[in-house]
Amino acid sequence: MNTTKWLLTFSLSLILLLLLIIGYFYLKVSQYDDTPTQSSHADAGVVLGAALWNGKPSPALVERLEMAVKLYDDKKVEYLIVSGGLEKEGVTEALAMKEYLVQKKVPQERILLEDQSSNTQQNLENTKKLLAGTQIDHIVIITHDYHMTRALQYAEQTGLKDSLIAPVHSEVLFLPYHKTRESLALIKQSLSF
Template sequence: MKKILTIAAVLLFLIWGYQVTILALAVRDQAQKEEARPSEVIVVLGAAEYKGKPSPVFRSRLDHAFDLYMQKMAPRVLTTGGSGGERVHTEAEVGRQYLADRGIPVENIYVEREGATTAQTTAASAEILKRMGWNTCILVSDGYHLFRAKKMMTDYGLDCVGSPRPAKDAGYLQTGWLYLRQAVGYSLFDLGIRF
């Protein structure tokens, strides 16, 4: 009986590993795809902020969203992200201020300031979009992050496309790790484990 359970566990692990590998390839494909098209809102996934200033990664996401806004891909932007442990600022508010300073009217910038994880942020963002009557969005993040975040948004019934921020090429190992990590994250999300 013990041998049968061990074999079953190994088989389940191999099947899961195969599925994660297939997902990692899908993550890679999405990361390299620019899908921006006219939509109702641009959703910028948050990243770290330092004392009211966006981190380089967050700034790059915001700059990309600004460019899409200026190309008239959407008439409004939703910045996202909670406090990340800081008491004064949230990523969403820092993003709003950064975009306003660049010239987007404040009334065209909405905020989702509660999300601490991708699952929380996409859930809260989807709720805001639905409450406002918006069904289409351009999701801006790092390329490797878009597959999982986009799937989460579409699970809420939104018509969502991905637009990766411009980024420096990373090495094969680092890039592969990022794809694999996102594949595992989505696999767990699909199993009902939210983080």
């Protein structure tokens, strides 16, 4: 076999292997598609942060917050923890989420802020620290369905085991892009364990 043919075969094999790996992780991030919210009661719902637009929750973050409002209104949770510290125009994700929830008639005293994190892992690590010394034992994680696999892995890693889930299926995001991006993040996470 000449060198050119060998290089072509090797390159095609490598590309095929990469596509298979990404495909496997794409299926993993899709496993919570159409999964209903667990109906058990939890002490608190933890809303994982997402982008702000002009200091306000983006449409995708609003989807997560609407799930939180529903869980609170349906008395499935007693508290809501908003988690996200990335600042835009002097406002953290957590503060913008709290303001949104207050406008939706969630009492301020029922909203806890975790405003120091800048990624999913920190969201859950800092939430665990925030819960220390409280009466809150059982949580439900509120995030998009494609993000749930990684969020649950970090929850388990930080000791927030047996967390319930409230996966939100997006109507505003271009899901092939976000699922592919999440697949790559899950691959990176898997390599760092």
